Amino acid sequence: MSKNYNELLNKTQILGDELIELLKLREKGKIDFELIDIREPFEYENLRIKGVDKLLPITRFQTDIDKWDELINNKKFVIYCRTGNRTSYLQRFIKEKYNIDIPHLTYGIVDYSGEVESG
Numbered sequence: 001m002s003k004n005y006n007e008l009l010n011k012t013q014i015l016g017d018e019l020i021e022l023l024k025l026r027e028k029g030k031i032d033f034e035l036i037d038i039r040e041p042f043e044y045e046n047l048r049i050k051g052v053d054k055l056l057p058i059t060r061f062q063t064d065i066d067k068w069d070e071l072i073n074n075k076k077f078v079i080y081c082r083t084g085n086r087t088s089y090l091q092r093f094i095k096e097k098y099n100i101d102i103p104h105l106t107y108g109i110v111d112y113s114g115e116v117e118s119g
Contacts, residue, residue, distance in 0.1 A: 005031045009076045012091065013106040019078065020114040023051045033076040038086055049080065050115035058086050061093075072098050080105035080112075 005025050008018055025031040034053040037044050044055045056064050058081070071077055072094065079087045079102060087104035094102055105112065 006076075009033055009078070009103055010101075011103050012101050014078055014103045015106055016112040016114065019049070019080075019105055019112065022078070023049075023114065026051070033078060034071065036071070036077050036079045037081070038079050038090060039081050043082065045119065047109065047116055047118050049109060049112060050117045053077075058090050061090070068094075072100065072102075078103045078105065081108050083108040083110055 005022070008014060008022055009031070011018075014022070019035075022031060022033065023035070026033060035049060035051055037048055037052050037055045038058040039055075040057050040059065041055065044052075048055075054067075056067060061068065079090060081087045081104075084105065084107050087108070091102055091104050094100065109116070
């Protein structure tokens, strides 16, 4: 992987292996971003990517708009869902509303081979 780790966070689609690498780099303090799960709480409790920072369900986007505004204006972040469908939708919505591109885990947690946890 190249030394410019931030390039990955400028992509719109991130593959599972790339997210694994980003999480390792974040753990070493070489990169800073937040990993956001946009699924529902029961999905989050059942299985989530180890290292997720926040649960912000897409169904509560309007309710949580202040949290999203803060993220969009102040942080680098990656979103994920189960298969990539919800994140793809949210990606397009954020592009229209805020005129920015955000990265998402292209095929979701079902295609992620890194560490996961539950509970």
